[in-house]
Amino acid sequence: MKIAVTSTGSDLDAQIDPRFGRAQYLLIIDVESYEVEAIENPNIAAGGGAGIQTSQLVVDRGAEAVLTGNCGPNAFRTLAAAGLKIYTGLNGSVREAVESLKSGELTPTEGPSVPGHFGSSG
Amino acid sequence: MKIAVASGKGGTGKTTVAVSLALSVPDAQLVDADAEEPNCHLFLRPSIQRTIPVYMMVPHVDLTKCDFCRKCADFCAFNALAVVKEQVLVFPELCHGCTGCVYVCPREAIVARQRQIGEVEIGAARGMVFIQGRLKPTEPSAVRIVREEIAQIDPKGGPAIIDASPGTACAVQDTIGQSQFCLLVTEPTPFGLHDLKMAMDVAQELGVPSGVVINRNGARDSIIEDECRKRNIPVLLKIPFDRRVAEAYSRGQPLVDAFPEWRESLRSLYREIERRVMT
Numbered sequence: 001m002k003i004a005v006t007s008t009g010s011d012l013d014a015q016i017d018p019r020f021g022r023a024q025y026l027l028i029i030d031v032e033s034y035e036v037e038a039i040e041n042p043n044i045a046a047g048g049g050a051g052i053q054t055s056q057l058v059v060d061r062g063a064e065a066v067l068t069g070n071c072g073p074n075a076f077r078t079l080a081a082a083g084l085k086i087y088t089g090l091n092g093s094v095r096e097a098v099e100s101l102k103s104g105e106l107t108p109t110e111g112p113s114v115p116g117h118f119g120s121s122g
Numbered sequence: 123m124k125i126a127v128a129s130g131k132g133g134t135g136k137t138t139v140a141v142s143l144a145l146s147v148p149d150a151q152l153v154d155a156d157a158e159e160p161n162c163h164l165f166l167r168p169s170i171q172r173t174i175p176v177y178m179m180v181p182h183v184d185l186t187k188c189d190f191c192r193k194c195a196d197f198c199a200f201n202a203l204a205v206v207k208e209q210v211l212v213f214p215e216l217c218h219g220c221t222g223c224v225y226v227c228p229r230e231a232i233v234a235r236q237r238q239i240g241e242v243e244i245g246a247a248r249g250m251v252f253i254q255g256r257l258k259p260t261e262p263s264a265v266r267i268v269r270e271e272i273a274q275i276d277p278k279g280g281p282a283i284i285d286a287s288p289g290t291a292c293a294v295q296d297t298i299g300q301s302q303f304c305l306l307v308t309e310p311t312p313f314g315l316h317d318l319k320m321a322m323d324v325a326q327e328l329g330v331p332s333g334v335v336i337n338r339n340g341a342r343d344s345i346i347e348d349e350c351r352k353r354n355i356p357v358l359l360k361i362p363f364d365r366r367v368a369e370a371y372s373r374g375q376p377l378v379d380a381f382p383e384w385r386e387s388l389r390s391l392y393r394e395i396e397r398r399v400m401t
Contacts, residue, residue, distance in 0.1 A: 054211060059207065081207070
């Protein structure tokens with residue numbers, strides 16, 4: 001299974017980026033082999049709809065779950081429509097997050113964790 | 123002639139200046155383009171004669187025709203459409219109503235439906251044409267409302283004084299861009315100056331000449347004048363800080379009603395704007 005994790009860096013030891021739509025990196029990780037595809041997020045500076053675009057991106061890469069800090073309403077709607085499981089409230093390193101998912105410690109969120117525009121600075 | 127009254131920062135006196143300027147100039151038309159919270163009516167108590175609904179499109183996708191090619195989502199600059207796993211998601215609050223998705227769809231699967239986002243009210247107040255917009259609560263963009271208000275200005279009528287919303291967002295840019303002159307009302311505080319600079323940038327970018335009114339003028343007014351000098355933008359009027367002006371405002375009394383001596387200053391202000399636009 002492939003999952004998408006929002007990250008501040010390009011490898012497993014980087015910290016989780018608490019923003020989803022405007023995360024610095026999206027790591028597409030194979031949870032069995034720990035193979036990582038690091039994507040610099042092209043939507044950091046999107047005027048609006050960053051969460052929607054980032055959702056589209058991780059869906060297209062075949063992720064079945066998302067691990068992040070927070071997820072707004074539009075991203076939540078898009079990811080849920082595509083059938084992805086969304087885990088919010090994560091912090092620490094990407095590796096720790098993946099391990100806690102694998103050990104069954106995490107429960108998917110049932111709704112957006114923050115209101116819209118949470119991760120935009122303006 | 124259309125004169126936009128803008129400010130950048132809110133609460134600097136746009137409405138005070140716009141209402142009293144309109145009351146001082148013969149045959150003026152007063153347009154309240156702060157559609158999120160119109161307040162000129164509090165001072166002018168207009169009678170509204172007609173109401174025009176304002177609509178915004180919502181893309182509606184017929185999934186029986188759609189083959190999920192994603193051309194619509196790729197075209198949309200505002201990310202109002204997403205295509206994921208044989209589903210098309212529409213985010214109406216992000217849609218700017220351009221209808222581009224309708225045109226780029228190769229299977230004619232998208233139609234533009236309408237939803238009402240607010241209205242424009244047209245009436246009269248003290249012999250003036252009075253136009254105001256009202257954006258429905260939760261609607262994010264007043265641009266369409268402001269455009270409809272400006273379209274309702276009588277081109278054969280007297281000067282239109284347009285009270286813009288605060289800030290420098292799309293609706294304000296539209297208001298300034300459709301005007302021949304931009305009157306910037308500010309206050310001599312660091313916040314007033316900061317936002318004034320942004321409003322000056324907008325007017326300059328749009329090629330609309332501007333002039334400044336310093337409201338609540340007092341000891342520290344030089345920060346505004348220094349900036350105006352630097353940019354070669356004229357200071358056209360100063361309204362001194364006076365508690366009685368605020369008291370009249372709180373009673374819903376226009377400045378020129380409470381202090382008729384301001385009428386002549388505002389007439390000269392108008393003549394100066396006219397002179398600058400004509401030359």
